[in-house]
Amino acid sequence: MSSNIRIQRVCQYCHQLFTARTTVTRYCSHNCNSKDYKRQQKNIKIRASNVESREIILKEFNNAKAIGVFRIYFNMKELSVITNVSERTLFRLIKREGFPKIKIGRRLLFNKEKVINFINLKYGIFE
Numbered sequence: 001m002s003s004n005i006r007i008q009r010v011c012q013y014c015h016q017l018f019t020a021r022t023t024v025t026r027y028c029s030h031n032c033n034s035k036d037y038k039r040q041q042k043n044i045k046i047r048a049s050n051v052e053s054r055e056i057i058l059k060e061f062n063n064a065k066a067i068g069v070f071r072i073y074f075n076m077k078e079l080s081v082i083t084n085v086s087e088r089t090l091f092r093l094i095k096r097e098g099f100p101k102i103k104i105g106r107r108l109l110f111n112k113e114k115v116i117n118f119i120n121l122k123y124g125i126f127e
């Protein structure tokens, strides 16, 4: 909507003063208008990408949490899954001298890192 009014406005893109014919004109030129549009589109894409990245990281974190990556102690069944050594073999192994185990009440727990180190030392299968 064009009129006979002439007002001074500041371009939303280049921040230069310009003479506008309406009170809602936001850009000094078509060039600034399209550059700002491109900038906005770019920012929308960046934001969408950041949201996607955060979702992936959160999903991976929750998966890791679900499979117990952040846990230190595991029971026999879990240890078997982690080490890919059968429970039967583990039962045999834990009788060996120096096998790292912790007994809390009736529960027998294992420190994942220590068990892996022990097996690695004895068998060298975790290279």
Ligand SMILES: [Zn+2]
Pocket: 011, 012, 013, 014, 015, 016, 027, 028, 029, 032
């Ligand atoms: Zn401008």
